[in-house]
Each structure stands twice: as C-alpha cells, then as structure tokens.
Amino acid sequence: xxxxxNPFLELIQNNSVPIMFIxxxxxxxxxxxxxxxxxxxxxxxxxxRNTFLILSLLIPIMAGMGLxxxxxxxxxxxxxALILVADWQIWGIPGIILAMIIxxxxxxxxxxxxxxxxxxxxxxxxxxxxxxxxxxxGLYQLVVLYxxxxxxxxxxxxxxxxxxxxxxxxxxxxxxxxHLDNLLAIRIGGAKIPVLTFLVIxxxxxxxxxxxxxxxxxxxxxxxxxxxxxxxxxIKVERTRIVSIIMSTVFAGLGMIIYLQNMGNIATYSSHxxxxxxxxxxLLVGGxxxxxxxxxxxxxxxxxxxxxxxxxxxxxxxxxxDSMIGExxxxxxxxxxxTVALVMYEAKKRMAKSKAGKMLEDAQGKGxxx
Amino acid sequence: xxxxxxxxxxxxxxxxxxxxxxxxxxxxxxxxxYLDNKSMDYNGQTYAALYKIVAFVDGEQVASLSxxxxxxxxxIGQGLGVALEVTREKDGEEQSFxxxxxxxxxxxxxxINLPAYLAGLxxxxxxxxxxxxxxxxxxxxSETDVLPGDEILPDEELLxxx
Numbered sequence: 001x002x003x004x005x006n007p008f009l010e011l012i013q014n015n016s017v018p019i020m021f022i023x024x025x026x027x028x029x030x031x032x033x034x035x036x037x038x039x040x041x042x043x044x045x046x047x048x049r050n051t052f053l054i055l056s057l058l059i060p061i062m063a064g065m066g067l068x069x070x071x072x073x074x075x076x077x078x079x080x081a082l083i084l085v086a087d088w089q090i091w092g093i094p095g096i097i098l099a100m101i102i103x104x105x106x107x108x109x110x111x112x113x114x115x116x117x118x119x120x121x122x123x124x125x126x127x128x129x130x131x132x133x134x135x136x137x138g139l140y141q142l143v144v145l146y147x148x149x150x151x152x153x154x155x156x157x158x159x160x161x162x163x164x165x166x167x168x169x170x171x172x173x174x175x176x177x178x179h180l181d182n183l184l185a186i187r188i189g190g191a192k193i194p195v196l197t198f199l200v201i202x203x204x205x206x207x208x209x210x211x212x213x214x215x216x217x218x219x220x221x222x223x224x225x226x227x228x229x230x231x232x233x234x235i236k237v238e239r240t241r242i243v244s245i246i247m248s249t250v251f252a253g254l255g256m257i258i259y260l261q262n263m264g265n266i267a268t269y270s271s272h273x274x275x276x277x278x279x280x281x282x283l284l285v286g287g288x289x290x291x292x293x294x295x296x297x298x299x300x301x302x303x304x305x306x307x308x309x310x311x312x313x314x315x316x317x318x319x320x321x322d323s324m325i326g327e328x329x330x331x332x333x334x335x336x337x338x339t340v341a342l343v344m345y346e347a348k349k350r351m352a353k354s355k356a357g358k359m360l361e362d363a364q365g366k367g368x369x370x
Numbered sequence: 371x372x373x374x375x376x377x378x379x380x381x382x383x384x385x386x387x388x389x390x391x392x393x394x395x396x397x398x399x400x401x402x403x404y405l406d407n408k409s410m411d412y413n414g415q416t417y418a419a420l421y422k423i424v425a426f427v428d429g430e431q432v433a434s435l436s437x438x439x440x441x442x443x444x445x446i447g448q449g450l451g452v453a454l455e456v457t458r459e460k461d462g463e464e465q466s467f468x469x470x471x472x473x474x475x476x477x478x479x480x481x482i483n484l485p486a487y488l489a490g491l492x493x494x495x496x497x498x499x500x501x502x503x504x505x506x507x508x509x510x511x512s513e514t515d516v517l518p519g520d521e522i523l524p525d526e527e528l529l530x531x532x
Contacts, residue, residue, distance in 0.1 A: 088395070089399060089400045089401075090398040091398055092398060092446050093398070094393075094394040094398025094446070095394070095398050097390065097394050098391055098394040098395060098398060101387050104387070156478075175444070
C-alpha cells in the first residue's frame with residue numbers, strides 16, 4: 001500500500017537548502033541595516049559577475065558527472081589569457097574578446113585531459129576532478145611563476161616580479177575594468193544594470209536550452225541516466241563525457257574572464273582556486289543537487305548565496321562587534337553546504353539502492369509463494 | 371563526405387577566430403599619450419612653447435597646458451582624435467584645431483610635442499617614446515614572501531570579495 005505524502009512537506013523537503021538560505025537572509029537583512037537599493041545594486045553586479053561561471057557547471061551534471069570541481073582548470077586558462085592580453089596592452093572590449101579567444105584552446109586541452117582522467121575514474125568524478133584541479137594548479141604555478149618571462153615573453157615590469165621572471169601576486173586589469181558591464185549599461189532607480197553582460201549570460205542560457213534538444217545533448221542525458229543502457233543504445237559514452245567536460249571548461253574560462261573584468265584585477269595565485277568552490281556552493285544553495293541542476297537553480301543560487309555574502313559581515317559586526325565573524329560564517333557556510341549536498345547525495349543513493357533491493361526481495365518472495 | 375564537411379567547418383571556425391583575434395590586437399592596442407607644451411630644437415631651429423593649449427578627447431578636457439607643462443590621455447587604437455584650443459601668446463586669439471595623431475603600434479607610452487606638431491614638423495620631431503623611470507630596487511624576496519604555499523591561516527585572499 002502506498003503511503004500518501006503531504007505535498008507541502010514534500011515541497012519543503014525538496015527545497016530545504018534554498019528555504020534555509022531565505023530564512024538566513026530574512027533574519028540578516030534587517031540586522032545588517034543595508035538599504036534595499038544598495039542590496040539590489042550589489043545583487044545585480046554579482047549576478048553579472050558570477051552567473052556565467054555557474055552556468056558552466058550545468059553540462060557535466062547533465063552528463064551524470066556531478067559537480068565539476070575541474071572548472072578551476074578553465075579559470076586558470078582564462079587567467080593566463082588575461083595576463084598575456086594585459087602584457088600586450090590590448091585594452092577594453094577588444095582585450096576581453098582577445099582573452100576569450102586565447103583561453104579557448106588552453107581550456108580545450110585542459111578539458112580534454114580532465115575528461116580523459118575522469119573516464120578512468122568513473123563513479124568518482126567529483127573527488128577526481130577536485131584533485132586534478134590541485135594537480136593542474138601546480139602546473140599553472142610552474143607556468144606563471146617560472147616560465148612567464150624567460151620562455152613566454154612578458155615585457156612589462158608592472159606585471160613581472162621584480163626578480164625578472166614570474167608574475168606578480170596581483171595583475172591590474174584597470175584598462176578593461178567593467179568595460180563589458182558598462183557598455184549598454186542602464187540605470188534604473190540607482191541600480192546599474194549591465195545589459196551586455198546579461199545578454200551574454202542569456203545567450204549561454206539559450207545555448208544550454210537548445211543544446212539539450214540536440215543529438216549530443218540527448219546523448220549526454222542518456223549517459224547521465226545510465227551509462228550501460230546508453231552504451232547499449234550505441235552512444236559513445238566516453239566521448240560524450242569528455243565533450244561535456246571540455247564544454248564546461250571552455251565556458252568556465254570565458255566566465256572567469258567576465259568575472260575578472262568586473263573585478264578589475266587578477267589575484268594570480270588565488271582567484272581560480274576560490275572560484276570553483278564558491279560557484280558550486282552557489283549552485284547548491286539554489287536547490288541543485290549532484291545529479292540535477294537547472295538554469296533556475298543558478299539564478300536563485302546566485303541571488304541567495306551572494307545576498308548572504310553581502311549581509312553576513314555586517315550582521316556579524318552588529319551582533320558580535322567583529323565583522324570577521326561574518327566573514328568566517330560565510331566561508332563556513334559555503335564549504336558546509338557542499339558537504340551537506342555530498343552527504344545527501346550519497347544517502348539518497350544508498351536509500352534508492354536498499355529500496356530497489358527490498359523490492360526485488362519482495363518480488364522474489366511472491367514468486368516463491370506462488 | 372560528412373567528415374570532410376566537419377573538417378571544413380572546424381577549419382573555418384579556427385580561421386575566423388584567428389582573424390577576429392588579429393583584428394582585436396590591432397583595434398584594441400592601448401596607448402598612454404603624453405601631450406607636451408615644451409620648447410624644442412629641431413634642425414637648429416627652436417620651436418617655443420605656446421602660451422596655453424587646452425586638449426579635449428571625446429569631448430572631455432584631458433589637459434590645460436601652460437608653457438613647459440605635460441598632460442596625459444589614454445586611447446585605444448592607432449590614432450588619437452584630439453581637439454586643441456591654442457592660444458599662442460598672452461592676450462592672443464584662441465585658435466581651434468581638431469587633429470588625429472597617428473600612434474605607432476609598438477609604443478606603450480608616447481610623447482607628443484604639441485608646438486612641434488602644430489608647426490608642421492615630421493613625426494620624428496614631435497613624437498618620441500615615453501620610457502618610464504626604472505622602479506626603485508626592491509628586496510627580491512618581498513614579492514615572493516606571500517607566494518602560493520605560504521598561506522597558513524585564511525586571509526583576505528581566501529575571504530575576499532566574490
């Protein structure tokens with residue numbers, strides 16, 4: 001006999017993370033003392049800055065490869081491209097476009113490598129991609145710290161370390177800062193809306209929607225649901241998985257360039273390592289899971305996660321007198337939310353497995369009874 | 371047949387990306403232009419600084435230069451369109467010029483001597499490269515002190531703005 005579930009309870013259960021964040025934000029906003037106009041402006045800015053990066057996570061989830069911690073590879077490609085463009089003194093929108101073009105082949109190679117590695121570690125994609133990101137980070141540092149200067153020509157002393165090779169901790173992007181955001185920007189009630197950035201994001205959303213309907217998109221969904229069934233149906237499973245990771249890495253590279261042009265500088269050795277974690281946390285806050293994520297989750301996640309990021313330090317300062325409490329709280333929440341999502345994913349998987357086993361046992365029992 | 375078409379499509383995509391990249395490199399080259407109102411000697415003749423020069427770029431005033439003064443403007447591309455309001459001597463009549471100064475691709479910082487330019491001298495006379503003064507020598511390790519691997523506690527970089 002089937003037990004009837006309360007639909008309201010089911011809704012709360014399925015959206016527990018976003019609901020929790022809505023409650024946190026609802027409590028923190030009045031305490032923080034920020035005006036609605038300020039919050040709206042900040043949210044719009046951060047949405048333009050981060051959404052493209054978070055959208056890059058959707059395709060591997062569709063292909064059943066979970067949360068792509070390897071998106072930092074794309075971020076590294078984006079950073080290398082921006083360092084080169086900054087040294088060549090290509091400014092403004094042309095600089096952003098050139099950096100995007102340069103990042104594509106680097107992202108392609110890194111994505112291909114990551115995809116091949118993940119095919120060797122089926123079922124453990126997330127931890128593998130996480131460790132690959134550390135491995136490639138080592139290579140990135142080798143390139144940026146030792147090869148840029150003697151092997152890869154870097155001319156400007158404002159970019160190079162005083163010792164003559166390697167890149168400084170911070171590279172200024174002042175000459176392309178917010179050029180994408182300011183072009184076609186409009187102001188509504190004091191809030192700046194970066195129309196062009198939102199158009200670029202909308203194009204990626206449209207691409208993802210249309211891509212799902214293509215043969216490759218359908219293949220990815222089939223692979224995501226069951227690799228063996230997909231293989232039996234004639235789908236090249238390994239190739240499809242590699243393509244999904246390559247696409248994610250390339251989009252992450254482009255997203256990182258959009259992100260950094262908004263910030264106006266590159267933290268050469270740390271920008272990329274933070275970004276993967278925060279993007280994944282934002283996606284999960286939006287109600288996505290390891291096996292299911294939508295564009296709606298991305299937008300809800302960016303809004304809630306960054307709303308918390310804006311109000312937490314001020315709330316912490318008001319409650320405890322120390323703004324660092326709020327800072328620590330937001331970092332704690334980002335890592336915590338990823339941990340909870342991973343635990344829930346494993347728990348669900350085990351529950352589904354035991355349920356299937358029980359059903360099989362029941363069916364066998366009935367068969368023997370007859 | 372299909373594989374040929376795919377290869378052709380890929381080659382065309384790569385080619386178009388390369389073309390776009392090339393165009394971006396040309397139209398996006400940034401320069402810092404220093405506008406000088408200083409006396410200069412050329413071929414044994416002295417070209418004196420003018421009483422006052424006001425320079426506008428894109429309708430915005432970038433410099434108001436008396437004698438022996440320098441102004442600065444940034445520009446993207448291979449030419450700087452500048453509107454000049456020139457007063458040659460005290461109580462003299464103000465003249466207006468709109469000129470496009472061609473900028474060499476290879477130079478980051480470019481010094482334009484306006485009296486020489488307005489006197490109609492060739493580019494070799496009025497244009498020179500700005501070479502920044504060498505940085506004061508820093509302790510070599512100062513930058514590497516905080517390079518990766520040295521972080522122990524979460525710091526501003528970890529908790530930074532996202």
